[in-house]
Amino acid sequence: MSRPIVWFTVCWVAGSAAAAELSMNGFALAGIAMTILLSALFGFNRREITLTLLCVLAFAAAGAHRMWEDADNVSALSLSQSNPELAIEATGMLVSAVEIDGDRVRFTLRTEEIVLQSEKQTRSMGGERLLVQVKLAQESELRTAGAWKRGQRVRISGVLSNPAGATNFGGFDYADYLKRQRIHWVASVQGASSVKPSEAKLDTAAAWLGIVDSMRSKMAAKMNELYPGEQGGYMQGLVLGIGDELDPDRFRQFSQLGLTHILAISGLHVAVYLYLMSIVLRLFRLTRERMQTALIAAVPLYVLLSGCSPSVVRAGLMAMLGLAAVRFGKLKDGLHLLAAAALLMLIYDPYLLYNVGFQLSFLVTAGLIVFVPPARRLLPSGGKIGWLYDAIIVTIVAQAASFPLSIYYFNQFNWLSLPANLVLVPFISFIVMPIGGASLLLASIWQPAGMLLAAAARAANAATFAGIDQLGEWTFGMMIWATPPIWWIGLYYLALYALLQGASKRKHNAGDNRNLWADVPEVEGNGEWPVSRPDSSRTSSIVVSHAGQAMDTIPLMPARQALEPVQDTGMSEPIVGRRVRWPTYAAAAVYGLLLWWAYNPHWNDRTAAVSFLDVGQGDAVLIRAASGKHVLVDGGGTVRFGREGESWRERRDPYEVGRKTVVPLLYKRGVRELDLLVISHLDSDHIGGLKAVANSVPIKAVLWNGTLKESDDAMSLMQELERLDIPLYRAALNSELTLDSASSIRIVGGAVEGTAHLAKTEDGIPMAEEQNGHSVAMVVRLHGRSFLLAGDADAEQEKRMIRDLTNGTPSSATDSDAAVGIDVMKASHHGSKTSTTPDWLAYWKPGSAVISAGRNNTYGHPHPSVLQRLADSNIPVLRTDLGGEAQWRALPDGTLSYRTRLTNGPAAID
Numbered sequence: 028m029s030r031p032i033v034w035f036t037v038c039w040v041a042g043s044a045a046a047a048e049l050s051m052n053g054f055a056l057a058g059i060a061m062t063i064l065l066s067a068l069f070g071f072n073r074r075e076i077t078l079t080l081l082c083v084l085a086f087a088a089a090g091a092h093r094m095w096e097d098a099d100n101v102s103a104l105s106l107s108q109s110n111p112e113l114a115i116e117a118t119g120m121l122v123s124a125v126e127i128d129g130d131r132v133r134f135t136l137r138t139e140e141i142v143l144q145s146e147k148q149t150r151s152m153g154g155e156r157l158l159v160q161v162k163l164a165q166e167s168e169l170r171t172a173g174a175w176k177r178g179q180r181v182r183i184s185g186v187l188s189n190p191a192g193a194t195n196f197g198g199f200d201y202a203d204y205l206k207r208q209r210i211h212w213v214a215s216v217q218g219a220s221s222v223k224p225s226e227a228k229l230d231t232a233a234a235w236l237g238i239v240d241s242m243r244s245k246m247a248a249k250m251n252e253l254y255p256g257e258q259g260g261y262m263q264g265l266v267l268g269i270g271d272e273l274d275p276d277r278f279r280q281f282s283q284l285g286l287t288h289i290l291a292i293s294g295l296h297v298a299v300y301l302y303l304m305s306i307v308l309r310l311f312r313l314t315r316e317r318m319q320t321a322l323i324a325a326v327p328l329y330v331l332l333s334g335c336s337p338s339v340v341r342a343g344l345m346a347m348l349g350l351a352a353v354r355f356g357k358l359k360d361g362l363h364l365l366a367a368a369a370l371l372m373l374i375y376d377p378y379l380l381y382n383v384g385f386q387l388s389f390l391v392t393a394g395l396i397v398f399v400p401p402a403r404r405l406l407p408s409g410g411k412i413g414w415l416y417d418a419i420i421v422t423i424v425a426q427a428a429s430f431p432l433s434i435y436y437f438n439q440f441n442w443l444s445l446p447a448n449l450v451l452v453p454f455i456s457f458i459v460m461p462i463g464g465a466s467l468l469l470a471s472i473w474q475p476a477g478m479l480l481a482a483a484a485r486a487a488n489a490a491t492f493a494g495i496d497q498l499g500e501w502t503f504g505m506m507i508w509a510t511p512p513i514w515w516i517g518l519y520y521l522a523l524y525a526l527l528q529g530a531s532k533r534k535h536n537a538g539d540n541r542n543l544w545a546d547v548p549e550v551e552g553n554g555e556w557p558v559s560r561p562d563s564s565r566t567s568s569i570v571v572s573h574a575g576q577a578m579d580t581i582p583l584m585p586a587r588q589a590l591e592p593v594q595d596t597g598m599s600e601p602i603v604g605r606r607v608r609w610p611t612y613a614a615a616a617v618y619g620l621l622l623w624w625a626y627n628p629h630w631n632d633r634t635a636a637v638s639f640l641d642v643g644q645g646d647a648v649l650i651r652a653a654s655g656k657h658v659l660v661d662g663g664g665t666v667r668f669g670r671e672g673e674s675w676r677e678r679r680d681p682y683e684v685g686r687k688t689v690v691p692l693l694y695k696r697g698v699r700e701l702d703l704l705v706i707s708h709l710d711s712d713h714i715g716g717l718k719a720v721a722n723s724v725p726i727k728a729v730l731w732n733g734t735l736k737e738s739d740d741a742m743s744l745m746q747e748l749e750r751l752d753i754p755l756y757r758a759a760l761n762s763e764l765t766l767d768s769a770s771s772i773r774i775v776g777g778a779v780e781g782t783a784h785l786a787k788t789e790d791g792i793p794m795a796e797e798q799n800g801h802s803v804a805m806v807v808r809l810h811g812r813s814f815l816l817a818g819d820a821d822a823e824q825e826k827r828m829i830r831d832l833t834n835g836t837p838s839s840a841t842d843s844d845a846a847v848g849i850d851v852m853k854a855s856h857h858g859s860k861t862s863t864t865p866d867w868l869a870y871w872k873p874g875s876a877v878i879s880a881g882r883n884n885t886y887g888h889p890h891p892s893v894l895q896r897l898a899d900s901n902i903p904v905l906r907t908d909l910g911g912e913a914q915w916r917a918l919p920d921g922t923l924s925y926r927t928r929l930t931n932g933p934a935a936i937d
Contacts, residue, residue, distance in 0.1 A: 030362060030363060030366075031078055031081065032363050032366045032367055032370070033362050033363065033366040034078060034081075034082050035081055035082060035085045035366070035370070036085075036366035036367070036369050036370045037082075037366075038061070038065075038082040038083070038085040038086045038089070039085040039086070039088070039089040039370055039373060040089070040369070040373070040380065041057075041061065041086055041089075042058075042085060042086035042087060042088065042089030042090040042093070043089040043090065043092065043093045043373060043377050043380055044380060045057045045058075045086075045090060046089070046090035046091075046092075046093035046094050046097075047093055047097070047377075047380075054090055058083065058086055058087060058090070061082075061083070061086055062079070062083050065078075065079045065082050065083070066079055089373070089377070092374070092377055093377045096377050096378070100206065100209055101211075102155060102211035102212065103150065103151075103152055103153065103155055104141070104150070104152075104187075104211075104212065112186050112187065112188045113143055113144070113145060113186065113187045113188075114143075114144035114145070114184075114185075114186055114187075115141055115142060115143055115144065115184075115185060115186070115187045115214065116141070116142040116144070116182065116183070116184050117136065117138050117140070117141045117142070117152075117157060117182070117183050117185075117214065118138070118139050118140045118141075118180070118181070118182045119136045119137045119138040119139045119140075119152070119154075119157070119180070119181065120136070120137045120139070120178065120179070120180050120181075120231070120233055121134050121135070121136060121137075121175060121176070121177055121178065121179045121180075121181055121224070121233070122135050122136070122137045122156070122177060122178075122233045123135035123177060124177060124240045124243075125172065125173075125175045125176070125177070125240075126271065127169065127172055127173065128271075128678050128679055129675065129676050129677050129678040129679070129681075130162060130163040130675065130676040131160060131161070131162060131163070131678065132160070132161040132163065132172045132175075132219075133158065133159065133160050133161075134159050134175065134177075135156055135157070135158055135159070135208075135210065136156070136157045136158075136159050136181065136183065136214070137154050137155075137156055137157075137233075138152040138154065138155050138156070138157045139151070139152060139154065140152060155209075155211070156208070156209050156210045156211075157210065157212050157213075157214055158190070158205060158210050158212070158213045158214065159183055159185070159213075159214045159216060159222075160213060160214070160215050160216065161216040161217075161218070161219060161221070161222060162215070162216070162217055162218070163218065163219055164217065164218040164219070164220075166673075166675045168218065168219035168220075169675065171219040172219055172222075174224075175222070175224055176227055176237040176240065176241070177227075177233050177234070177236050177237035177240050178227040178228075178229075178231055178233040178234030178235070178236065178237035179224045179225060179226070179227040179237075180224070180225045180227075181222055181223060181224045181225070182222075182223045183214060183216050183221060183222050183223075184216065184221045185214045185215050185216035185217070185221060186214070186215045187212050187213070187214050188212070188213055188215065189202065189211075189212065189213070190202040190205050190210075190211075190212070190213050192929075193911075193928065194641040194907070194911035194912060194928055194929065195640055195641050195688070195692055195911060195912040195928055196638075196912055196914060196928055197510060197692060197695040197696070198641075198688070198691075198692060198912075198928075199691075207378040207381055207382075208378070209378075236331075239331050239332065242332065243267060243269060243332060243334070246267055246332075246467060247263050247267060247269050247272070249467060249470055249471065250262050250263050250266065250267065250463075250467060251263075251272075252470070253466055253467065253470055253477060253478060253481040254463075254481060254484070254485060254488070257274045257277060258485060258488050259272060260272030260273040260274055261273060261274070261277065261290075261488065262463050262484070262488070264290040265289065265290060265455070265459065265460050265463060266460060266463045266464050266467060267292075267332070267333060267334070268291070268292035268296075268333040268334040268336060268339065269334065270290060271679070272679075273290065275679060275680035277492070277495075278290070280495050280496070280499045281495065282437070283439065283441055283499065283505065284441055284443055284444050284447045284495065284498055284499070285426065285429075285433070285440075285441060285444030285447065285448060286444070286447060286448065286451060286452070286495075288387070288391075289451075289452060289455050289456065291336060291338050291339075291384065291388075292333040292334065292336060292338065292339040292342075293336075293338035293339055293341070293342045293388060294338075294341075294342035294345070294346075294392070295456050295460075296329075296333065296339070296342070296460070297326065297329065297339065297342040297343055297346050298346075299460065299461055299464070300325075300329050301322055301325070301326070301346060303461075303464075304321075304322055304325050305318065305322065308321055308322070316354060319350050319353060319354045320354065322346075322350055323347050323350045323351060323354070326343045326346050326347050326350075327343065327347075329343065330343040336384055337372070337379060337382050337384040337385035337388055338384050338385075338387075338388040340372060341365075341368050341369070341372065341385070341388045341389060341392070342388075344367070344368035344371060344372070345361075345364045345365060345367075345368045348364050348367055348368065349361075349364050352364075360396070361392075361396045362393065362396050362397070365389065365392055365393055365396065368389075369389050372385070383432070383436055386432055387429060387432055390428060390429070390432060391425055391428045391429050393428070394424060394425065394427065394428025394429070395421065395424060395425060395428065397524065398424045398427065398428060398523065398524070398527055399420060399421060399424050400531075401527040401528050401530070401531035401532075402420050402423070402424050402527050402531070403416070403417065403420045404531040405527075405530060405531055406419075406420065418449060418453070419449065422445060422448050422449045422452075423445065425448070426444060426445060426448065427523060430519075431511070431515075431516040431519050431520070432516075434508035434510070434511060434625065435510055435511060435516065437694075438507055438508050438509065438510060438691070438694035438695055438697075439505065439506070439507060439508070439694065440505075440506045440508060441504045441505050441506070442504035442506070443498050443501060443504040443505075444504075447495075447498055450494075451491065451494065451495075454487070454491070455491060458487060459484055459487045459488065459491070462480060462481075462483055462484040462487070463481075463484050465480055466478075466480040466481040466484060506626075506699075507694050507697065507698070507699045507724075508625060508626060508697065509625075509628050509629075509695065509696060509697025510695045511625045511628070515621065515624075515625060518617075518621055519618075519621050522614055522617045522618040522621055523618060525610070525611075525614035525617075526611065526614040526615050526618050529610050529611030529614055530611050530615075628697065629655060629697065632655070633653045633654075633769075633918075633919045634651075634653070634916055634917070634918055634919075635650075635651055635652055635653045635769065635770055635809035635810055635916070635917045636649075636650070636651040636809075636914060636915060636916045636917070637649075637650050637651075637807065637809070637814050637851070637914075637915045637917075638650075638651075638912060638913075638914045638915075639853065639877045639879055639905075639907060639912060639913040639914070640663070640688070640689065640692060640907075640912055641879075641907040641908075641911045641912045641928070642662075642663030642664070642684050642688055642689065642716065642879075642907075643663065643664065643684065643881040643882070643884075644664060644712055644857065644880060644881030644884045644886070644888070645661070645662075645663040645664035645684065645712035645713060645715065645716075645879070645881070646660070646661040646663065646707070646712070646713050646818070646819075646853075646857075646879050647659070647660070647661050647662050647663045647684075647689055647716065647879075648660040648661065648816060648853070649692075649693070649696070649698075650807060650809075651696075652702075652766040652767050652769070652770035652809065653766075653767055653768075653769040653770050653809065653810060653919070654766065654767035654768075654769075654770070656702040656766050656767065656770070657693075657698045657700070657701050657702055658701065658702060658703045658704075658705065658766070658772070658807075659689075659693075659701050659703075659704050659705070659720065660705040660707060660816055661705070661706065661707050661713040661714065661717075661818070662684070662685055662689050662713070662714060662715065662716035662717035662719075662720050663684040663685065663688065663689055663712070663713070663715055663716040664684060664711050664712035664713070664714075664715035664716070665682075665683050665684055665685070665711065665715030665716065665740070683715075683716065683719060684715055684716040685715065685716025685717060685718060685719030685720050685723075686716070686719040686723075688716070689716045689719070689720055690716075690719055690720055690723045690724065693720070693723075693724055694723075698724060699724070699725070700724060700725040700726070700727065701720075701724055701725070701726045701727065702727050702728070702766065703727065703728050703729075703730060703764070703772075704717070704720070704721075704726050704728070704729045704730070704753075705729075705730045705731070705803060705805070706729060706730070706731040706732070706744075706803070707732070707777070707802045707803045707804075707816070707817075707818030707819065708731075708732055708734075708777075708798035708799065708801055708802045708803065708818055708819060709731075709732075709734070709735070709736040709738070709741040709744075709795075709798050710736075710798050710799065710819065711738065711740050711741075713818070713819070714740060714741060714744050715740060717744055718740075718743065718744050718747050721744075721747055721748060721751055721753070722747070722751075726748075726751075726753050727753075727754075728753065728754045728755075728756060729748055729753055729754065729755045729756065730755075730756050730757075730758055730764075730803065731755060731756075731757070731758065731803065732757070732758055732777045732795075732798075732801045732802065732803050733757035733758065733792065733793065734792065734793045734794065734795040734798070734801055735792050735793070735794050735795070736794070736795060736796060736798055737794065737796065758774045758777050758803045758805075759774060760774060760775070760776070760831060761773070761774065761775070762774045769809065769810050769811075769919070770807075770808065770809050770810075771807075771808050772805050772806070772807050772808075773805060773806045773808070773844075774803065774804070774805050775804050775805060775806055775815075775817075775828060775832060776802070776803070776804030776805075776817065776820065776824060776827070776828035776831070777801055777802050777803035777804050777818065777820075777824075798819070799818075799819040799820065799821050799824075799856060800820070800821050800823055800824045801824070802817060802818025802819050802820045802824065802855070803818055804816065804817035804818060804820055804824075804828060805817075806844050806849065808844075809917040810917040810918060810919055810920075810921055811917075811921045812850045812851075812917045812921065812923045813844050813849040813850050813851075814849065814850065814851045814852075814853075814915070815844075815849045815851070815852040815853065815871055815873065816853045817852075817853065817855045818855065818856075819855055819856040819857075819859075819862070820855040820856070820862060821855070821856065821859075821861045821862055822861055822862060822864050825855070825862065825863075825864055825866070825867040826864075826866065829866060829867070829870050844871070848871070848872035848873065848874065849871050849872070849873050849874070850873070850874045850875065850923060851873065851874065851875050851876070851877060851915055852871060852873035852875070852876050852877070852902075853876070853877050853878075853879065854876050854877065854878045854889065854893060854897075854904075855867075856888075857878060857879055857880040857884075857886070857888040857889065858878040858880055858888045858889020858890055858893045858894070858906075859886070859888060859889075859890060859893070860890035860892050860893060862893070863876075863893050863896060863897070864896075865896060868896060868897070868900050868902070873902055874902070875902060875903050875904070875905065875925075876897055876902050876903070876904045876905070877904070877905045877906075877907075877913050878893075878904060878905070878906045878907070878908075879907045880906060880907060880908045881908060882908045884908070889906065905925070905927055909929070910927035910928065910929045910930050911927055911928030911929040912927065912928045913925060913926075913927050914926055914927070914928075
């Protein structure tokens with residue numbers, strides 16, 4: 028009852044989420060259920076009924092707010108399926124910072140008018156947002172693009188298209204991501220000359236924000252002078268919140284160790300900023316009240332300069348609310364401030380609820396506020412080393428609070444993140460970051476002084492990077508978790524809360540009655556946060572901070588409870604302690620069971636599956652055996668930007684199909700290791716993503732066609748597999764690999780026998796520049812159902828395989844799979860006209876076919892003649908370029924069904 032704002036905000040969040048995910052009837056039923064639950068929880072006194080009504084009002088208001096936003100978040104344009112792209116000219120205002128990455132420039136246009144070239148008619152867009160992507164034609168255009176500023180009115184000429192949605196199950200949905208920013212279209216523009224800007228006038232908020240962008244750019248340039256090389260991008264992220272220049276590999280190292288929060292400007296940065304500001308303000312001998320007012324006014328400036336990310340906005344709002352509460356003598360605990368900040372941000376933009384940074388920032392901060400006090404009571408006060416116990420508890424609690432979201436979004440948890448956070452977070456946050464900020468400030472006044480101070484930070488950064496490199500080489504702590512359901516996350520937090528509360532009460536009632544205020548320093552009025560001293564009726568509070576989170580007031584137990592000893596009842600242990608024993612044990616059991624289930628979600632699932640992943644113009648097939656073993660066949664291709672000799676076109680973090688698509692999909696499905704990796708052949712569109720796979724997922728064995736190819740990616744992959752000491756096996760014709768009692772793989776083609784005419788290396792491995800005709804072909808059997816995967820086999824190899832399998836008499840169909848007919852066939856070579864011949868179809872008699880091809884590919888795949896041959900044979904076809912991922916599931920009773928990502932519902936196969 029003492030936290031009405033918290034309850035109001037929780038119900039607001041619930042209402043907004045329910046409106047987004049449920050139908051109108053579902054939303055109404057959820058509201059009724061919530062009303063009943065709150066009534067049972069609060070009771071029926073006058074005060075409790077009032078709070079219940081307020082919570083129901085919050086639920087309904089948030090739902091109406093979200094529905095209104097969704098109704099308004101639609102585009103004024105539509106494209107027909109027959110014409111998915113339109114040539115346009117658009118006029119509007121540039122309302123975002125301009126991002127330049129290699130030869131690509133991106134910005135957001137608030138569109139006023141648009142002209143469709145097909146109609147020659149001007150349409151009013153009413154300020155609808157448009158994402159503009161400019162492909163620069165010449166290096167000299169970099170300077171032109173660098174002059175574009177937020178707040179300018181521009182006219183662009185380009186092609187309008189819909190952003191891509193998720194084409195794999197569990198894949199990233201770019202269209203939905205943009206929709207939550209109220210963007211429905213992407214305009215592709217060729218050359219800087221197709222963007223015609225005008226002079227910006229300081230008559231709009233966007234123009235003023237353009238000035239802030241310029242200030243940030245100047246500070247980033249100064250930071251690069253102080254910290255050359257990769258340290259420049261690192262310090263920009265650490266001090267200024269600018270992550271554009273951060274080395275991608277270094278960021279991945281921080282991410283794997285759970286340290287990316289250091290690079291996100293948030294509570295600790297705001298606290299340090301306010302502390303430094305208070306030191307400056309004291310020089311002017313301001314009164315406490317005026318100093319607090321000045322600090323409140325200073326927070327928005329820092330929020331603007333640091334990029335306005337959700338975490339820094341949250342921290343800034345909490346700081347302003349907290350300072351205002353202190354100013355007027357109304358200070359509440361940190362949970363009130365956190366709830367108020369969340370409520371204000373969600374009223375401003377309900378789509379922030381789905382922002383990962385928003386979720387992590389608020390949930391971790393709430394976790395620190397709620398979980399640290401009971402967790403800290405489990406350890407002794409520590410005396411002089413109490414600070415170490417505090418640091419350990421805060422680190423563990425922060426990890427526990429962020430764990431559900433970490434595995435939900437990133438599917439990883441590294442045990443090494445605990446010592447890494449314990450050691451590196453204080454070192455970076457309290458030493459490197461303040462020195463970096465001070466060096467930037469000094470350099471703007473006197474460059475030599477700034478350079479001298481920066482030298483110390485550079486040495487500290489070098490030590491940090493060395494430690495990160497060492498920790499990154501240790502892979503034993505990395506765990507991969509499948510994406511859990513939403514209900515699991517809710518139960519996780521409830522079980523953790525019950526466990527900590529029960530355990531701490533049991534320990535307290537068992538006789539550990541230390542004075543919790545023994546190590547709490549008294550803070551007088553000096554512009555810092557006050558700490559309430561205990562009395563007999565008030566709840567005490569203490570200021571803590573961790574891992575870039577805001578300095579928030581954490582409620583401790585009531586002071587009377589903390590200080591008064593438990594009465595001796597003459598029993599071996601207190602009555603209360605006995606009473607809480609079994610609930611605590613039950614909470615521990617539930618918590619452990621939840622963790623076990625999340626790590627083994629398919630422990631009793633005997634379903635086998637074959638997933639034809641959508642990797643664009645390439646192949647990648649994931650096989651799950653009935654026992655849970657996993658086999659990956661190929662890994663897609665890699666898109667390369669720029670031409671040789673044009674380094675200016677290179678992107679900072681170019682798209683790589685293995686790292687950006689295949690590995691995340693493996694993680695989301697809980698693939699912790701590959702029992703077998705099959706490389707059908709060494710062409711780039713089949714192996715481009717496998718190097719990233721090999722460095723991310725343990726591989727027990729590799730099966731390949733036994734040849735080599737003199738290409739950079741092929742040789743690099745084979746060398747990497749050798750470096751990782753992964754056994755490589757040549758495919759042997761008619762060999763069979765048994766995965767379990769219901770799953771097997773039989774090799775039907777691609778073995779190196781019969782290829783003696785090829786040139787050989789010193790190791791005796793044949794070299795084959797033309798790899799298609801040597802593709803590994805295999806029949807996968809799962810619960811009695813069969814799948815034929817033949818890589819890029821051409822017509823000649825298809826003919827050769829039929830001859831080998833039938834001893835030269837193809838009409839006899841001596842192969843058992845061919846005699847019965849296979850269930851699913853992957854059309855060879857992406858549906859090329861040189862494959863999937865009539866004899867091949869007549870021999871295997873497939874029930875269905877899958878074609879893996881890229882959208883709008885330049886090869887013309889699949890070829891109309893192949894589609895016609897399949898149609899003439901009455902073979903239904905699934906295409907990844909049209910339907911996205913095609914996933915087939917075989918049940919233990921032999922039932923076979925499939926579903927595709929871009930169509931509705933599964934379909935059964937007889």
